[in-house]
Amino acid sequence: MKILFLMSSVPDTTSKINFTDNDTKFDESGIQYVINPHDEFGLTKAVQIKEKNGAEITVLNVGTAKTESVIRKVLAIGADKAVRIDVDPTDSYFTAVQIADYIKKHNDFDLIIAGKESLDYNGGMVHGLVARMTGLKFINAVIGLELKADNTVEVAREIDGGKEVIQTSLPLIIGGQKGLVKEEELRIPNMRGIMMARKKPLEVIAPVEASIRTKIEKFEKPAPKGSIKLVDKDNLDELIDLLHNEAKVI
Numbered sequence: 001m002k003i004l005f006l007m008s009s010v011p012d013t014t015s016k017i018n019f020t021d022n023d024t025k026f027d028e029s030g031i032q033y034v035i036n037p038h039d040e041f042g043l044t045k046a047v048q049i050k051e052k053n054g055a056e057i058t059v060l061n062v063g064t065a066k067t068e069s070v071i072r073k074v075l076a077i078g079a080d081k082a083v084r085i086d087v088d089p090t091d092s093y094f095t096a097v098q099i100a101d102y103i104k105k106h107n108d109f110d111l112i113i114a115g116k117e118s119l120d121y122n123g124g125m126v127h128g129l130v131a132r133m134t135g136l137k138f139i140n141a142v143i144g145l146e147l148k149a150d151n152t153v154e155v156a157r158e159i160d161g162g163k164e165v166i167q168t169s170l171p172l173i174i175g176g177q178k179g180l181v182k183e184e185e186l187r188i189p190n191m192r193g194i195m196m197a198r199k200k201p202l203e204v205i206a207p208v209e210a211s212i213r214t215k216i217e218k219f220e221k222p223a224p225k226g227s228i229k230l231v232d233k234d235n236l237d238e239l240i241d242l243l244h245n246e247a248k249v250i
Contacts, residue, residue: 038115
C-alpha cells in the first residue's frame with residue numbers, strides 16, 4: 001500500500017503575528033514553523049496504517065527550503081521519503097496544480113491524506129481542488145478511517161449534529177482533523193527517528209507553470225478586547241443595571 005501525505009507548514013500557534021508593508025505582507029521575523037495541527041492527525045493515522053499493513057509513506061510539500069526542517073520532523077515520526085516542490089505556496093489553486101501534477105505523474109497512491117485546512121489561511125480548498133483535478137474521490141472532515149478487505153475503506157466524517165459513515169473504495173483523498181486519531185496517540189520524534197530521518201531521501205523538484213488566481217489585499221488583526229467591569233457577586237442590582245443600560249443585552 002502506498003500513502004501520500006500532504007504536509008503544510010504553518011507558524012507555531014504561540015507565535016506573535018505581525019504584518020509589514022501597510023499590512024499587506026506577513027512578517028516572518030522570529031516565526032517558528034511547525035506541522036499544521038490538522039495534518040498531525042493524518043500523519044499519525046498514516047503511520048498507524050504503515051505499522052499494521054506495511055504501507056510506504058511519501059511526504060509531499062509545496063514550499064521553499066525553509067520548510068525542510070519540518071519535513072525532516074515528519075520523516076522522523078515515521079514517513080519513508082519526502083518530496084518538496086520548490087515554490088512558495090501563495091495561492092490555493094496554484095498549490096493544488098502542483099500537487100495534482102505530481103499525483104498524475106506518480107499514479108500509484110492508494111490513499112492521499114491531508115488536513116482539512118491549514119491554520120494559517122484556513123482556506124480549506126487545496127485537497128478538494130486536487131480531487132477535482134485528478135478525478136479522485138474525496139471526503140473531508142474525516143474523524144475515522146478503517147481499511148477493509150477487497151480495497152474498500154470505511155470513513156467517518158463530522159457533520160452538523162453528528163457524524164456520517166461512508167463506505168467506498170481506494171484510491172481516495174481525505175481531509176483529516178481532530179478525531180481521526182486520539183490526541184494521546186499523536187507521534188513526536190524520538191532520537192532514533194531523528195537519526196534515521198537524516199538518511200531518508202528528500203527530493204526537491206521544480207514547480208509546473210500555473211496561474212495565481214487570488215491576491216491578498218490586506219491583513220487585519222482582530223480588534224482588541226474592550227475593558228471589563230467587575231461587579232461584586234452580591235450586588236445583583238448593579239449587574240442588572242449595567243446589562244440593561246450599558247451593555248443593552250436585557
